[in-house]
Amino acid sequence: MTTLAPSPSPSPSPPLTPSPPFGSRPTAVADLLRTARWGTTLSLGPEDRRRMETSRASLTALAARRPVYGLTRGFGPLVDYEADQDPHVQGTGLLDHLTAGQGPALPPEVTRTMVLLRLRGMLLGHSAVAVEVWEALAAQWNAGFTPVVPQDGSLSASGDLVPLAHAAQAAAGRGAAWQRTAGGDWEQVPAERALRDLGLPAVRWDARSALAFANGTSASLARALHNHARLDALTRAVAVGSGHLAGLLGSSPEPYDDRLSAVRRHPGQRRAAAVIREARDAVVHDTGAARRLQEPYSLRCAPQVVGAVLDQLSFQGAVLATEGEGTTDNPVFVDGDVLHGGNFHAAPVALAGEQHMLCLHQLAYLAERQLHLVLDPQHNGGLPPMLTPAPGRQSGLAGVQIAAGSHLGAIRQHGYPASFTPVPTNLGNQDHVPLALNGANAVSGALDRAWWIVASLYMALTQYAHLGDVTPPAGIWAELAADWIPLDRDRPLADEVADTARRVERHFTTPRER
Numbered sequence: 001m002t003t004l005a006p007s008p009s010p011s012p013s014p015p016l017t018p019s020p021p022f023g024s025r026p027t028a029v030a031d032l033l034r035t036a037r038w039g040t041t042l043s044l045g046p047e048d049r050r051r052m053e054t055s056r057a058s059l060t061a062l063a064a065r066r067p068v069y070g071l072t073r074g075f076g077p078l079v080d081y082e083a084d085q086d087p088h089v090q091g092t093g094l095l096d097h098l099t100a101g102q103g104p105a106l107p108p109e110v111t112r113t114m115v116l117l118r119l120r121g122m123l124l125g126h127s128a129v130a131v132e133v134w135e136a137l138a139a140q141w142n143a144g145f146t147p148v149v150p151q152d153g154s155l156s157a158s159g160d161l162v163p164l165a166h167a168a169q170a171a172a173g174r175g176a177a178w179q180r181t182a183g184g185d186w187e188q189v190p191a192e193r194a195l196r197d198l199g200l201p202a203v204r205w206d207a208r209s210a211l212a213f214a215n216g217t218s219a220s221l222a223r224a225l226h227n228h229a230r231l232d233a234l235t236r237a238v239a240v241g242s243g244h245l246a247g248l249l250g251s252s253p254e255p256y257d258d259r260l261s262a263v264r265r266h267p268g269q270r271r272a273a274a275v276i277r278e279a280r281d282a283v284v285h286d287t288g289a290a291r292r293l294q295e296p297y298s299l300r301c302a303p304q305v306v307g308a309v310l311d312q313l314s315f316q317g318a319v320l321a322t323e324g325e326g327t328t329d330n331p332v333f334v335d336g337d338v339l340h341g342g343n344f345h346a347a348p349v350a351l352a353g354e355q356h357m358l359c360l361h362q363l364a365y366l367a368e369r370q371l372h373l374v375l376d377p378q379h380n381g382g383l384p385p386m387l388t389p390a391p392g393r394q395s396g397l398a399g400v401q402i403a404a405g406s407h408l409g410a411i412r413q414h415g416y417p418a419s420f421t422p423v424p425t426n427l428g429n430q431d432h433v434p435l436a437l438n439g440a441n442a443v444s445g446a447l448d449r450a451w452w453i454v455a456s457l458y459m460a461l462t463q464y465a466h467l468g469d470v471t472p473p474a475g476i477w478a479e480l481a482a483d484w485i486p487l488d489r490d491r492p493l494a495d496e497v498a499d500t501a502r503r504v505e506r507h508f509t510t511p512r513e514r
Contacts, residue, residue: 028321029228036113036222041142044123044135051125052134055333059128059208062338069331069340070094070211076158077427083207091210092172098165098214099175103152106163106223108178108186111149114160114222115141115167117324118213126327126334127212136203137171137213143198148176148188149219151441155425157433159328159344160219168213173202216328217346220436224320224353227443228313231360233508234447235309237454238363239272240508241461242302243279244477245370246295248464249381250287255300256280261307268314269307276302282473283465287381296379298369305366309359316352323348347419350434354417356443361411364450368408371457374464375401387463387487394490397460400497404456407449414442448501455501463487476507 034040044052059068067073074081075094084090106114119138122129147170153162169175170191177194178186195202205213246256254260256277261270294300331340373379375386375397388396418439424431462480465472472481480500485491 029225029232029317032117032321032324033113033225033229036109036116038112038144042116042119042138044131044138048123048125049131052122052129052131055125055128056130058333058336059338062333066338068338071207075211077429087206087208088204090207091205094207094210094214095165095168095172095205098161099169101150101153101162101166103150105188106149106151106219107226108146110222110226111167111178112141112146113225114149114164114218115147117218117221118164118216120324121216121218121327121329122212124327126332127208127329128333129209129212130206133203133205133209136201140171140195140198140200140203143200145171145194145198145200146178147171147191148178151223151437154219154435154437155422155430155433156217156220156346156350156436156438157344157430158330158426159215159217160346160437161214163219163437164214164216168203168205168210171203172205212329215330215344217323217344217349217436218328220346220349220353220440221320221323221328223437223440223444224349224356225324227353227356227440227447228317228320229509230444230447230451230505231309231356231363232313233505234360234363234450234454235306235313236275237458237504237508238367239275239302239306240279240476241367241454241457242299242306242370243276243281244283244461245374245457246276246299246302247280247283248285248287248374248461248468248470249291249295249299249379250285250289251280251291251295251299252293253277253280255295256303261303266307266311268310268312269303271310272306273303276306283470283477285468285470287383287468289381296369296373298366298373302366305362309362312355312359316355319348319352345432345434346436347434350419350436350439353436353439353443354419357411357415357417357439357446360443360446360450361415364408364411364446364453367450367453367457368404371401371404371453371460374457374460380464381468383464383467387460387467388490389467389488396487396490397456397463397493400456400459400493403497404453407452411446411449414446418442451501451505452497455497455504458504459484459493459496459500476504479503479507 063071072083073079122134147167149163149166154160170177173192175191176188177191179189179194181187256273261273328344330344331338377385384391386396386398388394418435422433422435462484466486472478
């Protein structure tokens with residue numbers, strides 16, 4: 001008989017310091033987004049030029065002896081028909097029929113990231129894009145030219161065809177572009193005017209370059225990358241809020257002990273516990289009321305919930321960064337050959353985005369339940385219900401809690417996986433589609449709601465500190481307390497929730513908090 005010796009216990013180790021939750025590639029997503037900021041520039045190096053010119057020459061040779069999708073043949077289900085012999089007519093027709101998006105525009109920063117991703121992918125030399133087209137696009141991007149792109153209308157299957165077509169049209173001087181006003185706000189102007197104001201020429205699209213630009217996952221990926229960064233900040237905000245609540249209530253430190261997390265061995269849980277522990281220790285407060293041996297799960301299990309999100313973010317961040325570094329196009333040119341395939345299918349982005357939704361729901365759910373604890377005198381150490389000093393005559397944060405419950409319900413309502421919803425289209429050519437951009441758009445809206453819930457919790461914790469005469473620790477709590485008008489009398493709080501959400505998100509997005 002074989003006997004198994006017990007695994008050795010992990011040796012004690014000091015608490016881990018908080019770090020960005022991206023696993024073995026801690027800055028991959030952050031680096032991608034940093035390169036997309038206004039003021040950064042792209043240039044074509046000698047090796048980049050050689051790859052692109054070699055790919056373009058291979059395309060010309062191949063097209064002379066065999067069919068090439070989108071160049072000698074039509075698009076999508078029309079691949080059996082011959083293309084227009086004028087590549088510029090063919091390219092313009094591609095973009096024209098795909099310019100069919102609807103809905104609100106993607107945020108300018110998302111669109112700028114989207115165009116950057118297309119330009120980076122083209123540099124790899126597998127798309128046979130004309131060098132002069134790339135250089136014209138890069139000059140526009142370097143100057144800050146940013147197309148207006150509607151967020152709705154992509155299947156994310158043959159890439160994000162519709163939104164990328166809108167961007168390509170703007171680059172050609174058609175459609176609309178974003179332009180900053182004197183006050184720093186964004187306004188939409190004709191793309192032709194925006195290019196003229198920048199002194200830049202419009203792009204003249206040929207068939208292969210137009211298809212290479214439109215045939216990628218860059219719209220859904222850009223949206224997912226920005227969602228990922230916002231979710232990263234939300235995760236830390238919830239961890240800090242959990243610790244601050246535990247400290248205000250005088251809860252036991254045992255659930256946040258590093259030894260407890262170490263024996264479970266999930267790295268995210270250890271990181272989460274460390275952040276919670278640090279926030280708790282900064283505001284240990286004796287309420288004078290005895291606490292239960294074990295707190296409700298929304299406090300006791302906060303390291304497990306936040307930690308699980310951190311571990312998921314680590315994996316999803318690696319998936320998204322890999323997508324941003326590769327070639328998402330069809331056909332693809334490799335070693336002098338043309339390969340017709342499906343590198344434009346955005347399944348990796350779609351699944352990462354759906355995991356984003358699951359993760360943000362867990363955080364929003366946790367924060368909403370913690371909001372309940374701090375408002376309920378059975379759990380909040382004996383302070384008044386709804387944290388109003390005059391129960392009955394006043395209602396305190398009751399309305400804020402009601403709205404938070406609605407926001408959580410809406411997150412659940414819109415959290416259905418987009419990849420569960422497609423139907424075959426394009427004459428059956430696109431019979432399996434991931435709808436990654438639909439999913440990423442839903443995540444973006446859900447993140448807004450999650451931040452409103454977290455803001456509601458932060459407002460309640462600030463009111464709690466006021467009623468309990470607790471000196472807030474330095475940082476976000478001291479900043480909020482300095483501007484907080486104590487809720488000694490009921491007042492409309494809608495604008496304060498929105499303002500606090502923006503303020504807290506900005507705080508946890510800064511480098512010092514990352």
